Amino acid sequence: MTVRCENCGQTVQATDARCWHCGAALSGKPADGLRLDDQGTLMVPSPVEKQDISLTAVTLYAALTLITLLLIILLVRSLANRPLLLPNPHFTRPTGWQTLRNEAEQFILSLPADWVWQEGDTVVIPPDVNSVSTILQAAFPDLQLLGIAQAPKMAGFVLVTDSHGLQKMSAEDTAVFLTQHLPEETITAVEEKEGIDDTSVVSARLTLPGATGELTCQLQAVPAADQMFWLVGCAPVDTAVNVQPDLENVLLSFQPLRP
Incomplete structure (x- = not known):
């Protein structure tokens, strides 16, 4: 597949955003995720590959959320089990005590x-x-x-x-x-x-x-x-x-x- 500049007609790469001959912006840049193989054929990622990446991210996020919640629960239980200390208005601790x-x-x-x-x-x-x-x-x-x-x-x-x-x-x-x-x-x-x-x-x-x-x-x-x-x-x-x-x-x- 040959890609040409719309301004000067010179050959450019399919991944170029700007013509390196005349400097004009290229409007025919392939969409994100598209790539060319060795024969010049545009390759589109399969839906399965995209789905695998999405599931991995969701699973990782869920695991991190669960760990965070467990840590918060353990912290709250630990604080709840500690004896309560109240302010003492009648005593100011001297230096060095x-x-x-x-x-x-x-x-x-x-x-x-x-x-x-x-x-x-x-x-x-x-x-x-x-x-x-x-x-x-x-x-x-x-x-x-x-x-x-x-x-x-x-x-x-x-x-x-x-x-x-x-x-x-x-x-x-x-x-x-x-x-x-x-x-x-x-x-x-x-x-x-x-x-x-x-x-x-x-x-x-x-x-x-x-x-x-x-x-x-x-x-x-x-x-x-x-x-x-x-x-x-x-x-x-x-x-x-x-x-x-x-x-x-x-x-x-x-x-x-x-x-």
Whole structure:
């Protein structure tokens, strides 16, 4: 098949868009998909070949769409299974502090960088901590030690405990419970404070006997969905002023995680 320029009549290739003799645009360019064989015959792609390409594209698109949907479903399920963390308007984490989540994902707590956190079966309980724990065990039913945060050289410590034997209590009931179950001579003051998400926590100032001398302590009762958390921050009376701000911030940072 010979193709000629309509302007100058010279021979051109069937695939040329412009005459290379006179430069005129060629109107007889074969449609997309047409090609010449070695004998100059125009070749038209078969419908089957076009259909195969179309089916491949559709199949690939469907597979990619399915994979994307599965990934989205897995992500949503993963996020739904994570405990809910709420903003804490009463605590701003100081520079250099670390925030941790206990292994059972029951709560979060922030600590100074040089403090040590222990939990689980490997907890080593210092004498002062053991003295405070013994008093709490006598006061609260089914008390369970969840972890201990310790300042360097035991300048201060925070016990995190819970009690499944006690259901969630109101602030008023908690205050009454503390005054009834803790030794009267240990209580200095009991007050109600605003907690997270319209909840109230009860704080009690205590003076407790330690293994090496008196301890000034602050107990914080935090209600959760179906239990009560009891936190106690303590320091030796003669050095408490040095570590008191850190102890109070640690207690403020505590937040139960909602399932």
